[in-house]
Amino acid sequence: MTAQAAGFDAIVLGAGAAGLMAAATAGQGGARVVVVDHAQHAGRKILISGGGRCNFTNMDAGAGQFISANPHFAKSALARFTPADFVALVQRHRIPWHEKAAGQLFCDRSARDIVDMLLRECASGQVTLRLSHRIIDVARDAAGQYRVETDHGVFLAPSLIVATGGLSIPRLGATGIAHDLARRFGLRVVAPAPALVPLVFGAQDREWMEPLAGLSATVGITCQAGAGRQARQVTFRDGMVFTHRGLSGPVILQASSYWQPGQPVEIDLLPGVDAAARLLEIKRDRPRAGGVAMLSMLLPQRLAQFFAAAHLPEGQLAGMPDAVLANVARVLSAWRLNPHGTEGYVKAEVTRGGVDTDCLSSRDMEARDVPGLFMVGEAVDVTGWLGGYNFQWAWASGYAAGQAVAERSG
Template sequence: MTASSSNFFDVVVIGAGAAGMMCALEAGKRGRSVLIIDHSPSAGDKIRISGGGRCNFTNTNTAPKNFLSQNPRFCISALSRYTQHDFIKLVESYGIAYHEKTLGQLFCDGSAKQIIEMLVAEMRRHGVEMRLGTAVKRVEHRVDGGFRIAMASGDVVCRSLVIASGGKSIPKMGATGFGYEIAEQFGLKLVETRPGLVPLTFDPAMLERLAPLSGIAVDAVAKHGKTSFAEAMLFTHRGLSGPAILQISSYWREGDEITLAMLPGTDVFAALKAAKADRGKQALGTVLATLLPKRLAQLIAEEEKGPGNLADLSDKALRRIEAAINAWRVKPLGSEGYRTAEVTLGGVDTNELDSKTMEAKHVPGLYFIGEVVDVTGWLGGYNFQWAWSSGWVAGQAA
């Protein structure tokens, strides 16, 4: 394979998202000839819409424990070699102002477009060629070990091929299963994919019962098994959303229950006992409304169906009310699916990849990075950090 042809590149990256652009600019820094391709007419589409348009670009608390994978240790190498602090330095070098919102989440003060512009500028600076609005028709493994990428605009040949095409989440933005198809084409195993960081839905009967609560938000603890998240929860016309629900959705499976505490840190039984002693003639709904949003308090009071006044409620009844508030066991019907999922769980089996380079163990020169791999972060900038870290390590090797 010679480098004389204009359609030859040392590295071709398919996918101009966070991971792909990071990989391309790092490979370019090493003096490699690099082409990055994306079927979208613009680069970094998911970056642009993330964080409400401000891009939650990393998390200061990033650690392996914040990621889900069948092999929880796989992410350690990449995350330790290119850390959140490394990316923050890059952001600061471009004078991009940012702030910490909550729980270590860093957001741009201005637009998410600043992050895209920074990455594009870095790619240009290091000679990366970018072809947007360009769909890949097929990928072939050449006899001499390289790869041929067929596109409508013509074929290109490369020594190293990096798949950074993302997962299935948010198909209206062009998300497809392309990366998984390439993995299977080259004999790599996949971990079953499913929507992650996604709102959960209820059956029609439950929706009818909870209809008055749509739009109400509470600080809650959502729990599944031994995993729990303390963040905001939102009642919707489809079910439940908000950060606490998105987080727990990555652990939840169809048919499972989740347990919700809507007054975490409050001894509801003690509060009700004290209220019963002090103002026993008040209605249960009135007392609960001092602790919870009025509509939620009213619904819980109505479902108790006990005597009207607090004074008439037994300790057993108060315990039942406490459980309805802080140990609400609910079985979602499903999730809103890839349409609104922020990430795709599962993907290319990490046992197929070298954790230090992201290269396929049995296909030299083929790399998989970012969301297409079976590594999924929590909500809060963790998935972007995985994109930066996995892209960086592949960029050192491809």
């Protein structure tokens, strides 16, 4: 233990997306800020995102693309710092970018551009960065000062911004410290779970799934979002990939954020197609074809062989009753599978759940009953869809907290 560092207006725990944005915003607003992180380098999760090119935002980001016990909570922060605001920042730093899919923006070169940009923004706000600092204890004294004890010294400030993320990707140093701190200061935590993660199946299912490993198809999955009056259905249409352990691909990652243990997943293998009408049409046009040939017109070959063996009699289509084809159509449009679980935090892109939004101000992310304590980013019970939404939440929530700290320091 060495020096005790006072004289700061805010301590930011976590040098990731939300933490660096909060620190830069507060610093440029006149606050004296120190960022503390146990990692050796800032923005490690940013660097591996988007295949190394960082899907840094989604131009369509709105509260409807986020999962939370309070679906309205994210509206305020998202409205006050929009995707257009982040794009303006990227352009100001002359970082080339492109739109890969509808609304999804990526760096042309490398995710390193985003990390370097955030560090430059922090430097312009005279933010102090303290990496490789292991946090030993966090407390708040009677005078309202936050005391962060590390293996390199103690930091004191009247505001504390917790931006340490969730439990996903532990190899990058993810821990549950944000949830631990929330509980310590009396904030409730919505049970965390892996999200945007592949689904795995039991041994019995893997027996027939393994021969399909590597096969991909575009499918539709409808998920149930919310409960009671706020309940709604969300449908995703995207790629699905069979793996040796289960299912992956963008549509499965999206569905995983809504999936609960014990629930089936219902997959539409022919999204946008009237399966029953199409099968009858094929039967009429090619009566001498067999079941595999028919399904191969609609599905990848291996998948067609699997469904033909499981649901169709041998022989030509001409001899198959329409009722049999109608049953196959129902299966293809609503194929129900029962996942055993997920690949866990090791493969999860984000953490679902987190600090209960009822305990926070939606305007500035401050704890309602703990003055000066802010929770931002993945630590909070706000989980975005795949496609840049979680980064936009990091920028928006970090900006909201940073602004609040800057206003107080003035």
